[in-house]
Amino acid sequence: MLALAWPLALTNLSQIALVVTDTLFLGRLGEIPLAAATLGGNLYFIAMSLPFGLAFAASAMMAQEKGRVRHHVREMRRTFRQAMWLGLLSFPPIALLLWHSAAILQATGQDPELAEAAQTFVRAMMWGLVPFYGFLLLRGFLSALERPNAALWVSMVAICVNVVLDYALVAGGFGIPSLGVLGAGVASATSNLFMFLGLAGVMALDRRVSRFQLLGRFWRTDFRRMVDIVRIGLPIAGTMLLEIGVFSGTALVMGWFGPSAVAAHAVALQVASSCFMVPMGIGQAATARVGLAAGAEDRPGIRRAGWTAIGLAAGFMASTALVLLLVPGFLAALFLPPDLVETRRLAATLLMVAGLFQLADGVQVAAAGELRGLKDTRLPLLYAALGYWVLGLPVGMLLGFTAGLGPLGIWFGLAAGLAAVALMMTLRWRRLAMLAPG
Template identity: 30%
Template sequence: MSLQTFIKEFNYNIRLALPVIMGMVGHTLIAIVDNIMVGRLGSTELAAVSLGNSLVFIAMSLGIGFSTALTPLIAEADTEKDTDHIRSVFHHGLVLCAGIGLALFALVVFAQPIMELLDQPREVIVLAKPFLTWVAFSLVPLIIYQAYKQFADGLSMTQYSMYAIIMANILHIGINYVLIYGVWIFPKLGILGAALGTVISRIAMVVFMHFILLRQPQLKVYFQKFSLKNLKKEMYLKIAQLGIPSALQMLFEVVLFTAAIWLCGSIGKTSQAANQIALSMASLTFMFAMGLSVVSMIRVGNQKGLQDYKGLLSIARSVFMLTLLVEMIFATLFVIFHNVLPHLFLNLENEMQIQDTVEVIKIASQLLLVAAVFQISDGIQVVVLGALRGLQDVKIPMYMTFVAYWVLGFPISYYLGKYTELKAVGVWIGLLAGLTFAALFLYLRFDYLTKKLIRENE
């Protein structure tokens, strides 16, 4: 591909990705706002939010991962101008996501006793339990929202999820402020106020998304003819064949990071709080790669529908290169500001906890240096994974990520975290190893498949 073509692709990819990135950054900001506001209450409260969210994130990964099956199916059908197929995927996806959201809520509530078995500080568990119940309920509207989002993304209409997330963040910040700290007539609820803010903002988000899409003239046709009688087993199975491996792949990664939270919690509450700070910052920058992953999935899905595999390969590589460039910029910023960023999450004026606060800042600054490197690998693996989903290749990548994260990465995290002086830093070195192996395996898989498709269609 010539330099001029690369620049043209870069420009298009950025325009398509920007709304997705803004939406995903906004989605991550909901958790970051919780961490910043709760961090002002103390390191114990921050650790409790971290522990509670760790279980919710596991369930969330299953729902969000499953919903990604809708985008490549709709993107391919959009290229073929198959309105009936798009409508069918959307309607079946909505029903599936609603059912999955309810099931995940129940699963998290019944899984609460697991916290007692994770060798976490007792005072952290006591605070985490009520927080967990409310945030678990927010999974229901969140997963339903994902069905709307993946539908719109598949049609390359990525801006609407951005609007919904912006609205949700504004609402979330306001509710958090009055309920966490007890402003005006509202009670001071602490971390429970943060949980209620998440629930209310996510309900508002799915309602907003429904009506903003319904008001678009070109989308009205997809909201028509909805009936349970029109839902077929065959379409459920088709979505599930893509959705289940995608859900498991995302589960493997999220559980890896959740295990890192638990490992850091077993080391001590300062390590757990520091882990949450570094993870919040890394998650924020990771959303840029996630946005580009959606672009990769959409555009590869479009090219698959056209059966233009040489164009598919060129487009995918342009997205990979853009992701690498973006993540290298963030890595540089993490290195430069690693001693500054942790201060955003903690109250240095609280003299009762000054010793813990200083320790948290020291550990978090070290973790950010590791995060600077691993987010490059993380960005590459997720954007290549998006391209593979666009090709509707999900089973082999699922196995690859399991091996990378759990056979190779986690043992390194466990050994370095529990049996060396590296402690929390050692846990993150293991994360870096797992993500790097995943990036390598997935790229080799994509390179093999695309070259095979090109040969078969010459």
Template identity: 40%
Template structure:
């Protein structure tokens, strides 16, 4: 298979994944934009609340993400039963996790206040999370089904379902945040309600598709769903918990930065939220390519195709790098118009937010290539069922290097928010370098990798 053929295959699979990631990101962007029109305190609270929701979600999504390489490898071996068992237990673990963390979201106000947030921001953040927490289970189940569908290279439905959700979210936000069309004015709680309703709709569409599509229906992933499968659950758990912790370490780097930015002030936190939204939009493209690479590498790994594994990995890296360079150019050339999209010009603090956000966006341009490389490294390693070593790499890079560097530069060196973001750059560069070194020196690139059938991490 030529490099151009690999690129086409990655693009065909990756494009709907990128689109669905961007559409999913749009849900958060619309919340940020509309609450930016509503008020600075509300915007800061949702930046903090959604960051907290996201970090909990990322921890739980490890079980869902484990479904992608497990199902892809099973399909490469032609093991239909393994596909059904792993997908079903991915859903079980996701539901159990969602139930366990619901109390944490309900009593989050005291936690946020203890982390040094302003009392009003902490109170509003709790209001948001108390409602948004009920969307955790449907959000995680969406991830499981997205992983299942991606492994079959049928991610188009995820894109269309998410786009429909975006439209619903915008309408509900307009009604419930501002109290339009006779609805109550609920502010941050309205944004949370809109998000939960959107997640339920998206889940319903994906369930119907997976159950009824002629190619997918024979796998019967919902048949006797209530029956436990301890061996399959153990397999998904073994592969998934390191993925969840890896995501926690990475997202925790950004959440810790948001918390420390809150120590500086509400304007700075709002600026941080906007700049981070823009960086995250670009990241969704890299994440989609990484997810596609996991499927392609997983298929090759299951088939024992070393050349396809190697060439597919190189192609995915090149595609992600090219886009990263384009994003750097956009962030440096058009920072002010991008930031102003998130603000009401009549807001008296808009000028301060734009000025501070412009500086942060310049730093965000610095870590684009490193961020793209590290997420691609994670995707490639997941494709060969290697998840524990990336977890260790992430913990060292982000928590032993990135966060301490952010704190020292911001508060000891007096660089403020810019220093916080420079610490992000340091952590991401370390992770990217170590992950790529791990993949390209792995035994899976030997002549006969011998993909395991048990799903145990390599």
């Protein structure tokens, strides 16, 4: 599990590093650019929930097809192609939604200046959506083959590309005038394009991978396979929409407290998201390992893979919880200039709350990955709805506004929702694991 999980986890960290890099550069320009990129980025990732769901469904299907061994080359190739078609078909409506980001954000009560700046960021960033989706599919294919290292190295180089572009387009380096949030959006989109082309190029040079001819006869469609991907992927997309949506909705709520609260929320969320990338990688490894075992009808292997993933995720997040609880002020200072004293203080407080829900966040994403490996996606969707939207956000609103705790209360609600989802996901996995004979 570790052999597969650590490159996936580092790949996830490198991807979040792209966002963190934008945050670091924009934070030096002030609260407005940072808050605008946060609001725009949250809307972008809400729209990305459908492509994420389709990509993760394809990854689970390819893992099971690899586990069955017989005809796996043809079946994996077919799944990849149809998933790519679905991603291309989903882009126009998503792009139309993102193009009108300002109107959407203003409808939620956001400041017009913030909404316009966020729209500028999103309109540039959205052109990297299809390449990023392609990268996710290629990475899922390599995970099914248990060969994730290429995606890691390409992502690491992409960080350097993003830093150079942010320095030039956001900070005004190399004599180029600063483009602010527009420059950050262009940098992210270009880095996503680099990741897709870079990984596709590396795979084309690998004989053991290129024999699959993933893009050969790309025009051929298989509607039955498309339906299978959609059937598995839509609940995954719904689950991710509910999870991403509750954090994005929290960012919108923070906008009601002012730019300072949004900026503090952005910093705390970036740090918490960075920690989350490791158990997310473990969950992705669990999807592959559980899927391979399920395809081979290895029931004891299914149980071993699942419980190992939960243990690894819980252990890692317990250690990150200690860091967030012990040095929150130091972490906040990395993102915000010294003159934003109150914003730094609020960010440090929110980071301590993030430390409280680290363990639950790690367990729930690992369990969700294991359930995807078994193509069990519908009940996790219900769990996400109950945990995040019936419990988490309402409790946060109650504590934040009625109890007068402000942004701190909103984050306490998030912690309660994550704990509930982790419990339900783990119990579901336990039940399925006990049903497995052997």
